[in-house]
Each structure stands twice: as C-alpha cells, then as structure tokens.
Amino acid sequence: MRIGLVGPSSLLRKTLSAVAELEDVAFVPLEYVLPREAPDLVDRNQNDLDAVFFCGSIPYCICLDSVRRSVPWSYLPLRTTGLLVALVNAREHLRGRVRMSVDTLSESEVREGLEDCSLDIDAIFTHEFDFTHVSVEEIAKFHLALVAEGKVDICLTCVEAVHRSLLGKNLPAFRVTPARQTIRSAVERLILEVRGQSNTLLLSVVGVFRPEAPFEGRRQYEEAMLKLNGSLVEYAKRRGILAIPRDSSSFQTIETMGQFLLGTSDLTDVSFLSGMSAACGFPVVAGFGVGPSLRIAEEYAAKAADVAREKGKTCYLFDGKSARPLGMSREPAMLFSHFDAEIDGLGKRMGLATPTLCRYVQGLMCFDGTFTASEFAKIVGIQPKSSRKVMNMLLEAGLVRECGVLSYAGRGRPQRLYRATEDAFRFHSRTLTGGGGDVEERSRV
Structure with a gap:
C-alpha cells in the first residue's frame, strides 16, 4: 500500500517518524511550502497512490474544493493537547496572566484545551478564516497587529508558514503541533478505510447547522452560537470528522459519503441532531449536501437546510437531483423540479x-x-x-x-x-x- 503524505517539511519529518514501524505501507512525502501548493501535488500524484494523508485540515479543505478525489483522503486533526506543549515552550514570555493570539482553533477549543491547567488566562484572541482561501500574510498580520497594540504577549500558530513569518519579524511565536500518538492513530484509521472504498463513498458530504429559535438581542444570539459550536465540535471529535464555522449564522461539518453513511446508520439514524438540540437548549436545523467538490456539496447543504426549515423536518440530504428526509424512510423524496x-x-x-x-x-x-x-x-x-x-x-x-x-x-x-x-x-x-x-x-x- 502506498500513502502520500502532504505537508510542510517539519510535519512530514514528524509524521514519517511516528509511522516508521507500520508494516506493509510505503509513505510518499509530498512537500509544500505554502498550503495553496497542495492541490497541484495531489492532482499530479494521487493516481499512483492508494490514499492521501494531509498533515493538517487546511490543505485538506483546499484540495476538497479544487481536486476530484479518486482515492481515500484523510487529514491530521489538530488536538488541543498541542497547546500545552506550545505554552511550555513559551514560558519565558509568560508574566502574570496569560494573553495570547491563536489562529486556526476557535476560542472555545482553546479554553477547553487549557481548562485543566493552572494557567491564569487573561485574554485569548482567535482568528477564524475561510479554509478554502488561506492567506499566510493575512494570518501573520492578525498576530502582528495584536502584538503591536500590546494586547498579547505570545502568538500561537498552527501553520508552519505563519510560524516562519512571525519568527522572521522577531515576534514571540510558537507552533502548535499534534502529538506523535495522534499522528499514528490518524494514519492507522486511514489505512483501515482504504480497503472496500468505492468512488461513490469518496464523494464529499457537507452539513450545514443553524440555530432555529428566536433570540432577544445580539448577546443571547452569540451565546447560542457558542453553545452550538461547542456541541458540534464535540460531535465531530466523536465521529472523527471536521467541524468549522461557515458564516456568522451557521457551522458546517465535512466528511466523505462513506463516513456519513456509517454515522447515520445508512441514513436512518439522525438522533445526534435531537441530542445536539437538547444540549444547546434550542432546536437545531441541519441540511446535508453531497457532491464531487467541497463547494458544490456546501451549496447543496445550504439548500437542504432551507428545505428542512421550510418543511419543519429534522434534516435533508440533497445531491442536486433530490432531497431525501433523513431518519424517515417512509417519507417521499423531494425531486429537483424538472431536473435537466x-x-x-x-x-x-x-x-x-x-x-x-x-x-x-x-x-x-x-x-x-x-x-x-x-x-x-x-x-x-x-x-x-x-x-x-x-x-x-x-x-x-x-x-x-x-x-x-x-x-x-x-x-x-x-x-x-x-x-x-x-x-x-x-x-x-x-x-x-x-x-x-x-x-x-x-x-x-
């Protein structure tokens, strides 16, 4: 079995070291300097591979949006345990209450990852961005501006190119990287998924989640969005899929059709959504879209979420031809009008x-x-x-x-x-x- 490893040099070295003892697998390093170089690497090499493993969610999402997947893909999830290692390395810059800027991770993830440590957190500034349009310069400017304004003492980044840029400007920058066991577990899961995959199961599935309830004022709405984000992140961790903000009013999940079928017991079980609504304290509406690219699947998902809200159903799966109500096998599908x-x-x-x-x-x-x-x-x-x-x-x-x-x-x-x-x-x-x-x-x- 041949698996391509896509990532920057430092993470490729760490990944190769973590999986060195795995038998019957040959790993092919596909190195980039900037995440936007990943699509060309994958497009040129995936037909000679059995699977592709991305050393991070950013290049994974960029490729989902621009490269047709012909073999199984997976990515290295960012675990917040890497925050503690980065903070240990930054201890000489920590004076009193901790003030930090963090990219890629959400504030709720950062606080959750640090809740068991004894650090006195003063301020956490996080940078959310579109995973399909990553700008190293934009992320670096986010950190640089906060340091210049005296709002933070340290910068934590999950992007190697950003780390190099900040160090070049003599900023107190530290890299958040996953542990070796996290790397090994993610690669082993991909190896297990390689066998038995079909082209249909490799299609992208995007889920769009929105709070469906009236809120009194901006503060109540923001609190509701934080609850939904926390519940969705926890659900994604259990499933081993990606959950990210979509816009100011919704979040999205990203997975393959194979993962989605397993997670919903072949589209019959959507009890996770009622559990999410119960945890949040308000109804959550969801729509899922399936397509050959991330962009198409997201557009279908938004349409499915609109249909779910209009029809008062739990959620729908839309593939561009029909919208199927999930968890209700006796319900008729809703066909795309006059499909051409x-x-x-x-x-x-x-x-x-x-x-x-x-x-x-x-x-x-x-x-x-x-x-x-x-x-x-x-x-x-x-x-x-x-x-x-x-x-x-x-x-x-x-x-x-x-x-x-x-x-x-x-x-x-x-x-x-x-x-x-x-x-x-x-x-x-x-x-x-x-x-x-x-x-x-x-x-x-």
Whole structure:
C-alpha cells in the first residue's frame, strides 16, 4: 500500500517518524511550502497512490474544493493537547496572566484545551478564516497587529508558514503541533478505510447547522452560537470528522459519503441532531449536501437546510437531483423540479452546482448587448475577482464570447467585453421550465 503524505517539511519529518514501524505501507512525502501548493501535488500524484494523508485540515479543505478525489483522503486533526506543549515552550514570555493570539482553533477549543491547567488566562484572541482561501500574510498580520497594540504577549500558530513569518519579524511565536500518538492513530484509521472504498463513498458530504429559535438581542444570539459550536465540535471529535464555522449564522461539518453513511446508520439514524438540540437548549436545523467538490456539496447543504426549515423536518440530504428526509424512510423524496441532465452535466464539468449555473445563465440574459465581468458580478451578486474566474469558465463552456475591450481615457486597465452565445440562450430556455433550483414533493421513482 502506498500513502502520500502532504505537508510542510517539519510535519512530514514528524509524521514519517511516528509511522516508521507500520508494516506493509510505503509513505510518499509530498512537500509544500505554502498550503495553496497542495492541490497541484495531489492532482499530479494521487493516481499512483492508494490514499492521501494531509498533515493538517487546511490543505485538506483546499484540495476538497479544487481536486476530484479518486482515492481515500484523510487529514491530521489538530488536538488541543498541542497547546500545552506550545505554552511550555513559551514560558519565558509568560508574566502574570496569560494573553495570547491563536489562529486556526476557535476560542472555545482553546479554553477547553487549557481548562485543566493552572494557567491564569487573561485574554485569548482567535482568528477564524475561510479554509478554502488561506492567506499566510493575512494570518501573520492578525498576530502582528495584536502584538503591536500590546494586547498579547505570545502568538500561537498552527501553520508552519505563519510560524516562519512571525519568527522572521522577531515576534514571540510558537507552533502548535499534534502529538506523535495522534499522528499514528490518524494514519492507522486511514489505512483501515482504504480497503472496500468505492468512488461513490469518496464523494464529499457537507452539513450545514443553524440555530432555529428566536433570540432577544445580539448577546443571547452569540451565546447560542457558542453553545452550538461547542456541541458540534464535540460531535465531530466523536465521529472523527471536521467541524468549522461557515458564516456568522451557521457551522458546517465535512466528511466523505462513506463516513456519513456509517454515522447515520445508512441514513436512518439522525438522533445526534435531537441530542445536539437538547444540549444547546434550542432546536437545531441541519441540511446535508453531497457532491464531487467541497463547494458544490456546501451549496447543496445550504439548500437542504432551507428545505428542512421550510418543511419543519429534522434534516435533508440533497445531491442536486433530490432531497431525501433523513431518519424517515417512509417519507417521499423531494425531486429537483424538472431536473435537466444536460444542464447538470455541464455544471459538473465546470465545477458548479446546478442552481449556481442556472443563476449565472439567467444573469447573462439581463444584458441586451455587451458587458464586463464587473457588471456581471453586480447582477449575480459575486465579487469582481470571482467574476473574472467565472467568465473564464463560461468562455470555456461556450456560454459567452469575447467581443472587444472597454477603455477609459487616462485611468485603469481596459476591461474585456463579453456577449452571451446562442448556447446560453438555449440553456436559459431550459431553465425557464424549472432548472433554477426549486424542489417539489414527488415520490421517488
């Protein structure tokens, strides 16, 4: 068995040392300097491997969003026991009450990891970020600003590139790394999962969790979100899956279809959600999406959560074609209205969820003539930088064509002009019959 190890040099050395005694397994180091280099490494090498192991959740999430998984993947979970080691190394900088900045981990995780120690904690500043768009510079600036303002005495980071950057600026920075036993256990679990996996079981499943209750004021809402976060983190630890903040109103879990089927007893047992609601003291609504990429699965999950809230059900699983109520085998599935296989196929080739592709096509129809990427961004509600990427995708799919540039006298670079093609109009006529993303109750055929 050949397993690729993806990570920075220091963690690769530690991982190789921790698994040196495992028999009948050859480990192939795939080293990167920055996490954003991981997708290219995995894409070029995974077909020659039996599995891929990521030395951290950040490169794992980045690859989930951009690389189609063809073999089992797993990642090294961050255990808060690594905090204690980092604090021991930082003891010369600790004077009185501890003030620290921490990235990657949430404040509740940090406090939980330190609750059994005798340290007097004064302040903990944590940095939450989008796992699919990791910026080493942004994380380093977070720590640097807090030190410059005199708010913290030490910086704890889980990202090696950030650690090197902070040390280069002579900041009191210390690295949080998992213990050798944690590494070995995670790799052994991956080895057990390798056998018997199918392509369907390797699909990404994202769960979106939201509190479903009225709250009086901002403080009560924030307390509710902390309770939901704590309950979700505890659930994820028991399952061995990833749980991270999604936005200001929801959290998400990330796992494979194989893990999800095991965790729900083949989609029949969702008692964990009622247990979560009981622990929080308010109802929790959830939706799960399954797809070939993290982005598509997340969009499907958000749709499933909306359906669960509208229908007053516990939760749904949505795969772009039908939304299935979980834990209620006699309930009919909700089919994607007028599901169009051609539109769905094009969306998958472009890496877009079908509702998103339909929204983009409908956005193209808002222009009578030519338009720029910035104008398109305003119509469909995305960032201009993202719009340029979307326009390239639409160009490759033959839904738009370039037809000149728009120049402004004396300021800025020229902007490309685009026009919708006949194929775009053809697809739009099909979305008018229902391909835009609604679901309706119909019996499963």
